[in-house]
Amino acid sequence: MAGLVTSTRQQSPSNGNQISSSSRSLGGENDDTNCSAKLLDLEALNCPICCVPLTSNIFQCDNGHIACPTCCNKLRNKCPSCALPIGLIRCRAMERVIKAVIVPCPNSMSGCIKKFSYGNELTHEKECSFSRCYCPARNCNYTGSYKDLYSHFKTHNSERGYSYKFLFGEFAEVYFVLTEYTSVVMRENEAGLLFVVQCFSEPYGVYVTVSCIAPSADEIGEFSCFISTTAVNYSIPHNIMTFKSPKVMKIRKLSSETPEKDFFLVPSFFFPGRQALKLRICISKLEQE
Structure with a gap:
């Protein structure tokens, strides 16, 4: 020593x-x-x-x-x-x-x-609530605390895929054109929290994830998520698929890697020949213990 x-x-x-x-x-x-x-x-x-x-x-x-x-x-x-x-x-x-x-x-x-x-x-x-988070907008290099990031993100509100707003406990419809982008951002109306819906296209279907852009600070809270989608081919029996995530992950930076867990897999036969996907998403705030 x-x-x-x-x-x-x-x-x-x-x-x-x-x-x-x-x-x-x-x-x-x-x-x-x-x-x-x-x-x-x-x-x-x-x-x-x-x-x-x-x-x-x-x-x-x-x-x-x-x-x-x-x-x-x-x-x-x-x-x-x-x-x-x-x-x-x-x-x-x-x-x-x-x-x-x-x-x-x-x-x-x-x-x-x-x-x-x-x-x-x-x-x-x-x-730490002061941990730096990365802006989820495409081609944006901004980083800052999650509160500063949320203020910054207002500059992207007019861009496609970044104008979705919702309320906790209520459904919102999200529309993906998979050939144009693979993520959209949802902003909660009252708390202003940002949630990112990502789609990862694979040969056998599309992986869908929902994440909150924030550090794992207690002050932010915890959330659950419910997702549903309807098949384009209505001849498919039980043409509605649903998925419930008991706990939404908090992330500080988007990943381009196909997820290995906590995803909603929409099989290719649900939208044959199409490159668009419509999702109904409900994010709820969990009560703190």
């Missing part, structure tokens, strides 16, 4: 790589003087094998090489540096260092004031 931190007996403002912690006297009691330390090598706090930030339960071999629990399991408890057993002895000193290193939320520049032990800020970032 030599060269990891430098300490001074003074209080300095925290920024970037600044760490604030309380020092201890020789008797083990908390000293009244705060200790300010500047981190010189942030990567030293990551697992040297997988490069993921270290948290609790750090292990070492007899030669002092360290690894996270995941890597110990993958390596079958064999140190990659010296081949000695690893995964049985905890590196308590490094665990104390990690616990003592306090870092700000990655969104601190956007307004978040929360701080965490090193590594835990990444978990918080997914739920």
Whole structure:
């Protein structure tokens, strides 16, 4: 750990790589003087094998090489540096260092004031209301907090596919021309939340997903979704298909990858020879527990 931190007996403002912690006297009691330390090598706090930030339960071999629990399991408890057993002895000193290193939320520049032990800020970032979201409009590179994004998105209201409005608990009709675009955006009238309906065309049908453009913050709430569509060929028995998603996913950026779960598959025979798809969608707000 030599060269990891430098300490001074003074209080300095925290920024970037600044760490604030309380020092201890020789008797083990908390000293009244705060200790300010500047981190010189942030990567030293990551697992040297997988490069993921270290948290609790750090292990070492007899030669002092360290690894996270995941890597110990993958390596079958064999140190990659010296081949000695690893995964049985905890590196308590490094665990104390990690616990003592306090870092700000990655969104601190956007307004978040929360701080965490090193590594835990990444978990918080997914739920932070200041996390940056990407505009779902085509060819738009805007990013910002979800509230700023919603204000920005009003500039796209006149563009095709971005003018759908709805109310929670009520059905809205969405019309896709699959040769022109693969996503439309629905804006809730009262709360202003943005939901994206995406269609992914495959040889055997179209995958349909509904997502909310927002971080996983509690203040946004949770939602369910009901989708139905009617076959173009009315000779098909039971020509109405329905799908219910008990929980709408929150995403910060659209993906172009065909989904592997939480999708509504509309088979090709429902609209033979057509490149258009009409959906009836009802998004409801779930009650908070």
